[in-house]
Amino acid sequence: MIKTVKDIDLTGKRIVMRVDFNVPMKDGVVQDDTRIMAALPTIKYILEQKPRSLVLMSHLGDPKKDVKKAQEKAEKAGKTWTDADTEKFINGKNRMEPVVKYFAEKLGKEVKFLPDALGQKAAIDALPEGGVAMLENTRFHKEETSKDAAERDVMAKELASYGEIYVNDAFGTAHRDQASTASIAKFVNVKVGG
Numbered sequence: 412m413i414k415t416v417k418d419i420d421l422t423g424k425r426i427v428m429r430v431d432f433n434v435p436m437k438d439g440v441v442q443d444d445t446r447i448m449a450a451l452p453t454i455k456y457i458l459e460q461k462p463r464s465l466v467l468m469s470h471l472g473d474p475k476k477d478v479k480k481a482q483e484k485a486e487k488a489g490k491t492w493t494d495a496d497t498e499k500f501i502n503g504k505n506r507m508e509p510v511v512k513y514f515a516e517k518l519g520k521e522v523k524f525l526p527d528a529l530g531q532k533a534a535i536d537a538l539p540e541g542g543v544a545m546l547e548n549t550r551f552h553k554e555e556t557s558k559d560a561a562e563r564d565v566m567a568k569e570l571a572s573y574g575e576i577y578v579n580d581a582f583g584t585a586h587r588d589q590a591s592t593a594s595i596a597k598f599v600n601v602k603v604g605g
Contacts, residue, residue: 414603416453416578421460425535427574428457428605429591431581432469432510432545439502439509447514453580453605454518454543464538466573468528468591469581470550474505511545518543528552528591529566535573555590567594580605 430450435442457465481500482492508524515522523544525531529552531544538544549555554566567590571577577599579592588594596602 428578471548563594566590571598577602
């Protein structure tokens with residue numbers, strides 16, 4: 412039997428949680444919030460338990476693959492694709508910041524956006540008591556989906572350092588052997604489902 416957040420003490424603990432906020436985006440606007448709304452009950456429950464901090468992480472599309480498809484589509488239509496097009500496309504489809512703003516509104520609480528998935532330990536440690544943060548799209552790092560377990564483990568170890576409890580609430584991606592789903596569980600002593 413898999414333990415859930417309701418089976419453990421979360422009070423005063425630092426929690427790192429994988430959510431599935433891989434929502435449809437168009438020009439930086441959330442088009443369907445079903446996945447965000449599905450995660451809210453678990454997130455609210457965790458926050459009611461008065462944790463030290465809650466760090467959320469998710470992927471949002473696959474920037475490299477998504478850009479390649481968009482570029483091919485533009486070129487088929489006879490359009491020239493530039494670096495500016497790439498940046499605009501990624502900002503509108505793969506950046507987590509607009510999702511964080513939308514989610515914070517639904518949560519009714521400030522959520523700090525962290526501009527990368529890695530290198531965020533100091534910012535996380537500086538969160539106020541009960542603070543919530545969301546990392547940038549995990550798939551901006553090739554290690555997230557690397558076929559090499561050692562590469563995934565490097566990223567997973569850092570993600571694991573963001574909390575003492577790992578919660579996987581991203582059931583749609585739980586089967587994937589990625590740094591923020593399966594690999595991270597090897598480096599956190601307490602791991603539960605949402």
